[in-house]
Structure formats: C-alpha cells, structure tokens
Amino acid sequence: MPALFAFASGLVFGIGLLVCGLANPAKVLAFLDVAGAWDPSLLVVMGVGVRPRTDLAEAAGLKVDRGILVDERFRASNDRIYAVGDVARFPWGGENVRIEHFSVAERQGRAAAFAMLKRALEIRDVPFFWSAHHDVTISYVGHAERFDEVVVKGDLDARDAVIGYLEGGRVRAIATINRDATSLRAEHAFEDEDQTTLRSLLA
Ligand SMILES: Cc1cc2nc3c(=O)[nH]c(=O)nc-3n(C[C@H](O)[C@H](O)[C@H](O)COP(=O)(O)OP(=O)(O)OC[C@H]3O[C@@H](n4cnc5c(N)ncnc54)[C@H](O)[C@@H]3O)c2cc1C
Numbered sequence: 001m002p003a004l005f006a007f008a009s010g011l012v013f014g015i016g017l018l019v020c021g022l023a024n025p026a027k028v029l030a031f032l033d034v035a036g037a038w039d040p041s042l043l044v045v046m047g048v049g050v051r052p053r054t055d056l057a058e059a060a061g062l063k064v065d066r067g068i069l070v071d072e073r074f075r076a077s078n079d080r081i082y083a084v085g086d087v088a089r090f091p092w093g094g095e096n097v098r099i100e101h102f103s104v105a106e107r108q109g110r111a112a113a114f115a116m117l118k119r120a121l122e123i124r125d126v127p128f129f130w131s132a133h134h135d136v137t138i139s140y141v142g143h144a145e146r147f148d149e150v151v152v153k154g155d156l157d158a159r160d161a162v163i164g165y166l167e168g169g170r171v172r173a174i175a176t177i178n179r180d181a182t183s184l185r186a187e188h189a190f191e192d193e194d195q196t197t198l199r200s201l202l203a
Pocket of ligand 1: 085
C-alpha cells in the first residue's frame with residue numbers, strides 16, 4: 001500500500017509508490033501515482049528495490065527459493081558452493097530467511113571462509129537493520145516475513161514507540177522508533193530466544 005510520511009523539515013517519505021515517469025532530468029520532474037500530490041519543483045530521491053540474481057545458481061542446479069538456499073555454514077545444495085549476503089537464504093529462527101544488510105553479508109562471508117577451512121564459526125546474530133531519517137531513527141530486529149498481530153506501545157505520531165510483530169502469539173520481530181536501548185534489549189532477548197522478555201518490552 002502506498003504511504004506518505006511528512007517530516008517537519010518538509011521532507012516527504014513515500015513507501016510503496018509507483019513511479020510512472022521522470023522527465024527533464026535537469027529539473028527532476030516526477031510523476032507518481034498519488035494523484036496531484038507532487039510538486040514538480042521538489043528534489044526527488046528514488047530508492048528502487050532489488051531482487052537477488054539467482055539465474056546463474058539455478059543454471060548450476062542449486063536449490064533456489066527466492067534466494068540461494070544454504071545451510072547454517074552457508075553451503076549451497078552442492079556443498080562445494082557457498083553463498084552469502086543478499087543472495088543467500090539461510091536458516092534462522094526455524095525458517096529460511098534472506099536479509100539485505102551489509103554487515104550481515106560481511107559476517108556471513110567470514111563464517112563461510114571458516115567453513116571452507118573446516119573450522120566452525122557459529123553465527124547467532126539476530127537479523128537487524130536500522131535507518132535514520134532526520135530526527136527519526138527506526139530500528140528493526142528479528143525477522144517477521146509473516147505476522148498475524150501487531151502490538152504498538154508508545155506514540156507513533158510522537159515518533160516514540162515500540163512495535164511488535166507476532167505470529168501465533170510469538171514475537172517474531174520488534175521495530176522501535178527513537179528507542180535504541182529497547183532495540184538492543186530485544187536483540188539480546190532474540191539471541192537467548194527469551195519470549196518472556198520480548199513480550200515484556202511490548203507490555
Ligand atoms: C538503494 C540501496 C540502499 C541500501 N542501503 C543500505 C544501508 O543503508 N545499510 C545497509 O546495511 N544496507 C543497505 N543496502 C543493502 C546492502 O547494499 C546489501 O545488503 C549489501 O551490499 C549486500 O552485499 P552482497 O555482497 O551480498 O551483495 P552486493 O553488494 O550486491 O554484491 C554482489 C556483487 O556480485 C556481482 N555479481 C552479480 N552476479 C555476478 C556474476 N554472475 N558474476 C560476477 N559478479 C556478479 C554484482 O555486480 C555485485 O557487485 C542497500 C541496498 C540498496 C540497493
């Protein structure tokens with residue numbers, strides 16, 4: 001669903017927008033699918049989503065499911081081939097997940113190198129990302145590709161909140177807005193698989 005979020009500075013953050021066209025690059029004129037909502041004199045910064053390029057892996061006969069499937073040592077279905085980073089879907093929290101984050105890619109590269117040398121480097125890192133927009137810091141820890149309940153603690157309008165994404169009563173991910181300490185506590189609780197603490201952060 002398209003959404004627009006306005007900041008006091010005048011910045012408007014749009015999510016899920018379909019860019020129908022850009023004209024006159026010198027002036028940066030944008031046409032978006034939010035009828036009449038755009039002022040052509042505005043500067044537009046466009047971040048376009050990406051997809052993992054798995055065609056080579058598929059051609060090589062590796063198992064692929066929206067990313068190259070790997071085990072906990074980042075071995076693909078042919079154990080002489082390793083995959084890490086954005087392109088890899090790895091086991092975490094009882095499912096296979098794919099994370100787009102540069103530090104996750106770096107850590108997985110180290111783990112794959114250890115595995116190639118027949119040495120173990122267990123990766124227990126909880127998936128996370130953060131993003132800062134002016135005075136708003138959003139942190140997300142855990143992984144909730146699916147959820148059936150969203151719990152909001154705090155005040156979204158005041159940009160001071162904790163948001164929990166649950167599936168079957170189990171906290172799968174926690175997002176925070178301007179509450180970094182809570183995000184760190186959530187990360188530790190996910191590492192310890194401590195659902196009691198995770199739920200207490202949302203109470
Ligand atoms: C717009 C944008 C903003 C982002 N912002 C952030 C951010 O703020 N913070 C953050 O943590 N992450 C961010 N990311 C995600 C981050 O860039 C990725 O998670 C990270 O780069 C993944 O590293 P990687 O090595 O897995 O893949 P990549 O960095 O994509 O490297 C893969 C490389 O493989 C090459 N390649 C592909 N196919 C072949 C082939 N057949 N033969 C040889 N080479 C090949 C590609 O050209 C590329 O150079 C952002 C991504 C995008 C697109």
